[in-house]
Structures are given as structure tokens and as C-alpha cells.
Amino acid sequence: MKGTEAIIETMLKSGTDTTFGYPGGSVIPLFDEYLEYEGKIRNILVRHEQAAAHAADAYARVTGKPGVCIATSGPGSTNLVTGIMTAYMDSSPLIAFGGQVAVDLLGNDAFQEADMLGITMPITKHSFQIRNADEISETILKAYKIATGGRPGPVYIDLPKDPQIQETHKSIPKDVHIESYQPKTHPHTHQINKAAQMIMNAQRPIIVAGGGVVLANSAEELTSLAHFLKAPVTTTLMGKGSIDESDPLSLGMLGMHGRKIANYAVLNCDLMIAIGCRFSDRITGNLESFADNCKVIHIDIDPAEIGKNVSVDLPIVGDAKLSLLALLKALTENIAKDTSWYERIRELQKECNCDYNEKAKINPRKVLDEVLKVKKENDIIATGVGQHQMFSAHFLKINKPRTFISSGGAGTMGFGLPASIGAKTARPNVNVFDIDGDGSFQMNSQELATCAEENIKVNPIIISNHYLGMVRQWLEIYFGKRYSQVSLGKNPDFVKLAQAYGLDGTSVTKPDELKDALQNQQKSKDTYIINVEVEQESNILPMLPPGGHIKEAFGGCMVAPGCFFNKR
Amino acid sequence: MKTQRHILGILVEDQPGVMARVSGLFARRGFNINTITVGSTRDAGISKMIFSINGDDKLLEQVVKQVNKLVSVIKISELKPSDSIIKEIALIKISIPSENAKFDIIKCSEIYKAKISDLTHKSAILQLHGEPEKIDAFIHLVKRYGIKEVSRTGVTAMSRGICVLNNKN
Known part of the structure; x- marks a missing residue:
């Protein structure tokens, strides 16, 4: 068979029936082959390669299966870079194919040649270059194995033109063995028993759940552990959805823009059970003083994350699901738990139900409250990056894992629209909302064309404050309101923009118009934009100064909650 | 630390x-x-x-x-240095300012077991192997004659005893 047949056959065999891509000289043979596989594999033709990477990334986040994107050599592949890095930072199993010039031209600065192996080296889990058609199937199978094995991550495959058109007689292997890649997934029993002992001795435990819990499909086990211990659970941005946020034990997100209740529980716990999180600076603030009053158990499949940022009292290397199951088993004997910690948390949670004033201008939170009214349990939320993203993290209660898709580690603006396209492709039967900012949305708004042409119905809700809101907030707080380069001015007319692509939308300026707008959006068969003109200078609070101690967090809804913790 | x-x-x-x-x-x-x-x-x-x-x-x-x-x-x-053999090779090109210096250099080389790999009227290449500290010390010693060029291989090492670095354990 031809090289291109081998590529598609191997992808199909690995469970891929959808790719996101954009053609160009060096991948013409591959896309030519797609015509022979009509009905078996579908390529979503995006309008910019970056969007292909984000869409494939979101596809992976929603399904847990690798997402595949394809671009041509040179600028096509370099346009994937932001998307690959986004997937890398959030441990998403992305497989990126980049075309490449013919093997005998490599290194000659040929037309549209770029050293993509070199460029992607720091932002991929691994990369390959296929130099011969005989290598195709084995390499692609290896890529799938590496992308999904252990801690997931992106794999880049450099695909020179000639192997695509060569003939190969090699059949697709059943399985591949990678001698040097054998990730450890089973936790050590001894460590589990020690952890169980520490947990039984703890008076005020807290669970910090990261993206690893979602990636390991262990939301159920996490919830069981929390309920068994009556331990509150706080999540990172990536961990959102690992516990039903309407569960009384759920405290929401911690960290720089974390909920006060979550940060104060972190501050006052005596044992932190951190699962599948990497303690980024957005979580810890000042590293020296983070978790300095408690013991820390850190469960992670990636040994390099343990002890990297936060000193750990008990490390457990293993898959989150397997570790949680082992821990639940080790904890079966019932311990009489003092419930005062749980009760204090519950008491504080009541204090935390802040409300916004219904002013003439719309508060961003109001938008999200209205979205929650129409959003069904399995519906998916994708976001851009900025204030709207943090508002979403705070106020959109998420009930299920893999239904909140956001660029966490990378903080990639423009992620929302292409991500919602990827999510909708993966889950055609649910509603996918793109909660976006006016700045973020404009970074990939060309993908409205993809929605229109490929009949992908997503629900973009643009929270417009005519500013790059997060930067404006920093300038207000830390730079004495010297607003430099943050005004977006008048903004394009987003409704007309939608119409230009043959879609429709509406613009909302008053709170009571939101409900109808959302209903019209739901009724529309096509992608329908809602542009919401919100208060221009609202801030997302609470906020922890960068590098600051959690105690220094300011703003937000609980009034001086620290005092609750000081009396016992 | x-x-x-x-x-x-x-x-x-x-x-x-x-x-x-x-x-x-x-x-x-x-x-x-x-x-x-x-x-x-x-x-x-x-x-x-x-x-x-x-x-x-x-x-x-x-x-x-x-x-x-x-x-x-x-x-x-x-x-670990205590359980390993750690070795390096160095080539040191040195200038020979005078006949007296030549004798000094030869003497130093003998003591350090450095081999003279090349010798002209004005220069010599000294070849030395051993632990990196020994090479450092030798270079320090002969520096005063004027070092023209140094090529060091960097260290290679192996653990002592029967233990081996392989993929089986």
C-alpha cells in the first residue's frame, strides 16, 4: 500500500475518525488519500493551523482519546506551535502531523522547510521524523502510545513528502513495544499504607484535585474519598469537574484567583492530599510559605512533579485512579472522625454566597448565571483566556469531568472558539458553549468560517468590556491605573461579523435581555453569537498578588474569614 | 544545600x-x-x-x-565519585620559551605521567589522562610557560565492582 494509505489505516485502527487540518504542498498526497476514505475519516478544514491544534486538543480533552491535527511544512507547522504548547502545558494527548520537504532536501533550506523537530522539542512529550514509508505504521502507533501513556502529552510527527507516496509492504503491527518508555502507573503499596496512616491521624484534611484526576477518569473515586473522609475538595483550573461543584464538599478553585473559602481551607488544613496537580505558581503564590503548616501527600503519575515546587512529606507515584482505589481500600476500617473541621467549612461556605448588584450595566457573573440556567449537565463549556475565564472558573458550577475545557498552563488567548469546535465534533449531541472575551475571541474569530462550512453549531458568548480585561485589572491594581495598550476601542460589530460568515447573532446591553438571547441561541441551527456588553472595569476577585502569600489575597465575598479559623 | x-x-x-x-x-x-x-x-x-x-x-x-x-x-x-572510576584525557599545547623551560616541562610531565605527543623548538603537546582534578592541577603547574591551547575530552566514568549501568535493573 501507499504511505498515505498506511497513515490513514493506522489512524483508523487507533480509533481516530476525525482530524483537524489545513493542506499545503507537502501534505497534498495525504489529503488526496482522504478522498478514498470518505465516510470513514473526516477532516475538519480550519481557517488557521493554530485552530486545528486547539480543536484537536479539545477533542482529546473531551474524549480522552488522542486528537489529531495536520498542517503542511514550514509556516503551516509553525502555526501549530502555540497549540502544541497549549496541549503540552495541560497534558493533553495531541498528535500533530506536520508535512516536511522531501527527505533529500532536508537541511537545504528548501521552500517551506522548517526544523520542526527542533522547534517542538521543548513543547512535546516526544517527536518523530518518518524517513521511509516502512516506518509509518510503527511510528504512528508509537506516537499514540506515548501521547496517551502515563502523563499524557503532545507528540509531533514530521512527515516528509516522499514517504507519503512510497509503497510499503509492511502490515500494521498489532502492538508496539517501546523499550525506553514504560511509565509506572501502579502506586507502591507501602506508600499507600503510609498515606492511609497519615490520613487517619489528620484532623483537618483537604484534597487538592488537579487535571490528573480528570485525565485518569477518577472523578468518582475522588468523590468517594472526599465523602469517606468528609474532607473538603478544592481544585485547580484543570481539575475543575473532578468533583461535582454542587457537592457540599466542593470548595471550588484555589490559588491566585481562587475562592476565599478554598484558600483559607488550604491555609488552615493539617494535611493536604494533592492529586494530579503540579503546584504551579498560580496555585501556590509564594512557594516558601505555601503549605508550611501542614503535611503534604502528593500523588502524581509524573515523578518529576513530586518535590519540584512544593516539598512533600509523602510522595506517591502512580495513576490517580489506581492510587485513589488503593487508598480507598487501605482506608476501609472506619475511623471516628472529628467533624468539627467539616462543620466549620460548611459554616464558612454559607458566608461565601456573595451576590452582585443588579446595575444598569451587566456584571460578567450575571451572564454566567444565565448560562447555568440553560446549560444541561453534559453540556460542555470552553473558554478563552482572561477575566472571563476566571469568572467562569468561579461561577460556572461544573458537575462532570471533561466538560470544562480551558487553557490553564499556557493561558492561550484565542483557545475558546477552536476548542469549542473540537469539543462539538467529539460530542455532537451536547451543547458546547464558548465563553469568551472580546480580546480572546478576536484571536481566532476566523474559525466562524469553519463553523459555517462544516455545519458545526457552537454557542459563542462574548463578554465584551472593550478592554484586555485581565491586563487592565493588573494595570489598575499594580500600575496606578496607567492603561497602556489595553483598550480594544469600539470593537468590531460581532453580530455583523457573524453575518459576514453567513451566521447570525445578537448583542445584549441590558441584564433582562440575556434570557431571550440565550434562548434564541439555543433555537438556532447554526452557530449563533451573543455579544454581551458588560461593565467595563469590573475586576475578578479575590486576587492573590503574584508571588504573594495566600493570606494576602484581597477582595471577594467572604468578610474576614480568617477569624473563624483562629477560634477553636 | x-x-x-x-x-x-x-x-x-x-x-x-x-x-x-x-x-x-x-x-x-x-x-x-x-x-x-x-x-x-x-x-x-x-x-x-x-x-x-x-x-x-x-x-x-x-x-x-x-x-x-x-x-x-x-x-x-x-x-558517585567514591564508588566510581572517573577519567578524562587532555591535550595541552604549551610554548617553550627557553631550553631551561624545556627541561622543567619534561620534568613536570614525568611526575604527572603526561606524555609528550609532539615537540618542536617552540612548543610541545602534552597528553595527560586521569581524574579531572589531576588535569586541573597539571594545567595550573605548567601555566607559567604559556599555554597555547587546551583540548579536554570531558569525563567518562564507570561504577566500581560488578554493578553495571544497563536497562535490565
Whole structure:
């Protein structure tokens, strides 16, 4: 068979029936082959390669299966870079194919040649270059194995033109063995028993759940552990959805823009059970003083994350699901738990139900409250990056894992629209909302064309404050309101923009118009934009100064909650 | 924590770009490399790299864990100076300012067991092998005659006794 047949056959065999891509000289043979596989594999033709990477990334986040994107050599592949890095930072199993010039031209600065192996080296889990058609199937199978094995991550495959058109007689292997890649997934029993002992001795435990819990499909086990211990659970941005946020034990997100209740529980716990999180600076603030009053158990499949940022009292290397199951088993004997910690948390949670004033201008939170009214349990939320993203993290209660898709580690603006396209492709039967900012949305708004042409119905809700809101907030707080380069001015007319692509939308300026707008959006068969003109200078609070101690967090809804913790 | 020299033995799959993967990782994570040596091993398709780095124990732990994550890396392990043979080869080109200096240089070379690999009226190339500290000391000793050029291989190392660095344990 031809090289291109081998590529598609191997992808199909690995469970891929959808790719996101954009053609160009060096991948013409591959896309030519797609015509022979009509009905078996579908390529979503995006309008910019970056969007292909984000869409494939979101596809992976929603399904847990690798997402595949394809671009041509040179600028096509370099346009994937932001998307690959986004997937890398959030441990998403992305497989990126980049075309490449013919093997005998490599290194000659040929037309549209770029050293993509070199460029992607720091932002991929691994990369390959296929130099011969005989290598195709084995390499692609290896890529799938590496992308999904252990801690997931992106794999880049450099695909020179000639192997695509060569003939190969090699059949697709059943399985591949990678001698040097054998990730450890089973936790050590001894460590589990020690952890169980520490947990039984703890008076005020807290669970910090990261993206690893979602990636390991262990939301159920996490919830069981929390309920068994009556331990509150706080999540990172990536961990959102690992516990039903309407569960009384759920405290929401911690960290720089974390909920006060979550940060104060972190501050006052005596044992932190951190699962599948990497303690980024957005979580810890000042590293020296983070978790300095408690013991820390850190469960992670990636040994390099343990002890990297936060000193750990008990490390457990293993898959989150397997570790949680082992821990639940080790904890079966019932311990009489003092419930005062749980009760204090519950008491504080009541204090935390802040409300916004219904002013003439719309508060961003109001938008999200209205979205929650129409959003069904399995519906998916994708976001851009900025204030709207943090508002979403705070106020959109998420009930299920893999239904909140956001660029966490990378903080990639423009992620929302292409991500919602990827999510909708993966889950055609649910509603996918793109909660976006006016700045973020404009970074990939060309993908409205993809929605229109490929009949992908997503629900973009643009929270417009005519500013790059997060930067404006920093300038207000830390730079004495010297607003430099943050005004977006008048903004394009987003409704007309939608119409230009043959879609429709509406613009909302008053709170009571939101409900109808959302209903019209739901009724529309096509992608329908809602542009919401919100208060221009609202801030997302609470906020922890960068590098600051959690105690220094300011703003937000609980009034001086620290005092609750000081009396016992 | 105390900063000291650490020697790391790394077994890698012998593929194009492996060196870039490993050294690139060191660079972007801010790990300083003193020396690198690479060569073939007993097993076809597997190369061995010996890295010498400076850092404290916490840095060492991160280096080992991060390198271990690279798919092309089969094994990484620290070679502790007390349990290892650590050697380096150096070529030192030295100028010979006078006849007296020549005799001095020959004497120094004899004491350090350095071989004179090349000799002209004005210069000599001294070849020396041994522990890096010994080479440092020799260079310091002959510096006053005027060193023209130094080529050092970087350290290679092996653990003492029956223990081996391989992918089986």
C-alpha cells in the first residue's frame, strides 16, 4: 500500500475518525488519500493551523482519546506551535502531523522547510521524523502510545513528502513495544499504607484535585474519598469537574484567583492530599510559605512533579485512579472522625454566597448565571483566556469531568472558539458553549468560517468590556491605573461579523435581555453569537498578588474569614 | 544545600537528535553542564552519555527525573565519585620559551605521567589522562610557560565492582 494509505489505516485502527487540518504542498498526497476514505475519516478544514491544534486538543480533552491535527511544512507547522504548547502545558494527548520537504532536501533550506523537530522539542512529550514509508505504521502507533501513556502529552510527527507516496509492504503491527518508555502507573503499596496512616491521624484534611484526576477518569473515586473522609475538595483550573461543584464538599478553585473559602481551607488544613496537580505558581503564590503548616501527600503519575515546587512529606507515584482505589481500600476500617473541621467549612461556605448588584450595566457573573440556567449537565463549556475565564472558573458550577475545557498552563488567548469546535465534533449531541472575551475571541474569530462550512453549531458568548480585561485589572491594581495598550476601542460589530460568515447573532446591553438571547441561541441551527456588553472595569476577585502569600489575597465575598479559623 | 559536582550516566537510544533532546533539556531547565561525553556501548543501538554537572541535591533530583522522562532515555543514574572510576584525557599545547623551560616541562610531565605527543623548538603537546582534578592541577603547574591551547575530552566514568549501568535493573 501507499504511505498515505498506511497513515490513514493506522489512524483508523487507533480509533481516530476525525482530524483537524489545513493542506499545503507537502501534505497534498495525504489529503488526496482522504478522498478514498470518505465516510470513514473526516477532516475538519480550519481557517488557521493554530485552530486545528486547539480543536484537536479539545477533542482529546473531551474524549480522552488522542486528537489529531495536520498542517503542511514550514509556516503551516509553525502555526501549530502555540497549540502544541497549549496541549503540552495541560497534558493533553495531541498528535500533530506536520508535512516536511522531501527527505533529500532536508537541511537545504528548501521552500517551506522548517526544523520542526527542533522547534517542538521543548513543547512535546516526544517527536518523530518518518524517513521511509516502512516506518509509518510503527511510528504512528508509537506516537499514540506515548501521547496517551502515563502523563499524557503532545507528540509531533514530521512527515516528509516522499514517504507519503512510497509503497510499503509492511502490515500494521498489532502492538508496539517501546523499550525506553514504560511509565509506572501502579502506586507502591507501602506508600499507600503510609498515606492511609497519615490520613487517619489528620484532623483537618483537604484534597487538592488537579487535571490528573480528570485525565485518569477518577472523578468518582475522588468523590468517594472526599465523602469517606468528609474532607473538603478544592481544585485547580484543570481539575475543575473532578468533583461535582454542587457537592457540599466542593470548595471550588484555589490559588491566585481562587475562592476565599478554598484558600483559607488550604491555609488552615493539617494535611493536604494533592492529586494530579503540579503546584504551579498560580496555585501556590509564594512557594516558601505555601503549605508550611501542614503535611503534604502528593500523588502524581509524573515523578518529576513530586518535590519540584512544593516539598512533600509523602510522595506517591502512580495513576490517580489506581492510587485513589488503593487508598480507598487501605482506608476501609472506619475511623471516628472529628467533624468539627467539616462543620466549620460548611459554616464558612454559607458566608461565601456573595451576590452582585443588579446595575444598569451587566456584571460578567450575571451572564454566567444565565448560562447555568440553560446549560444541561453534559453540556460542555470552553473558554478563552482572561477575566472571563476566571469568572467562569468561579461561577460556572461544573458537575462532570471533561466538560470544562480551558487553557490553564499556557493561558492561550484565542483557545475558546477552536476548542469549542473540537469539543462539538467529539460530542455532537451536547451543547458546547464558548465563553469568551472580546480580546480572546478576536484571536481566532476566523474559525466562524469553519463553523459555517462544516455545519458545526457552537454557542459563542462574548463578554465584551472593550478592554484586555485581565491586563487592565493588573494595570489598575499594580500600575496606578496607567492603561497602556489595553483598550480594544469600539470593537468590531460581532453580530455583523457573524453575518459576514453567513451566521447570525445578537448583542445584549441590558441584564433582562440575556434570557431571550440565550434562548434564541439555543433555537438556532447554526452557530449563533451573543455579544454581551458588560461593565467595563469590573475586576475578578479575590486576587492573590503574584508571588504573594495566600493570606494576602484581597477582595471577594467572604468578610474576614480568617477569624473563624483562629477560634477553636 | 551544598553545590558540588555530580556525574550522571545516561543510556539512550542511538537515534538522530538524541543529544539535542538531552542537552536541550539541561539548557532550558537551567541545569549547568560542565562536560559531556558520548559513545557507543556493548549493545548495538544504545549509546552512553556521561554528564558532569554542578548543583545541589535538589537540582540533581530534578535533573534525574526530567531526563528520565525523555522517551529516548533508557536509564539514568548517578555515578558517585567514591564508588566510581572517573577519567578524562587532555591535550595541552604549551610554548617553550627557553631550553631551561624545556627541561622543567619534561620534568613536570614525568611526575604527572603526561606524555609528550609532539615537540618542536617552540612548543610541545602534552597528553595527560586521569581524574579531572589531576588535569586541573597539571594545567595550573605548567601555566607559567604559556599555554597555547587546551583540548579536554570531558569525563567518562564507570561504577566500581560488578554493578553495571544497563536497562535490565
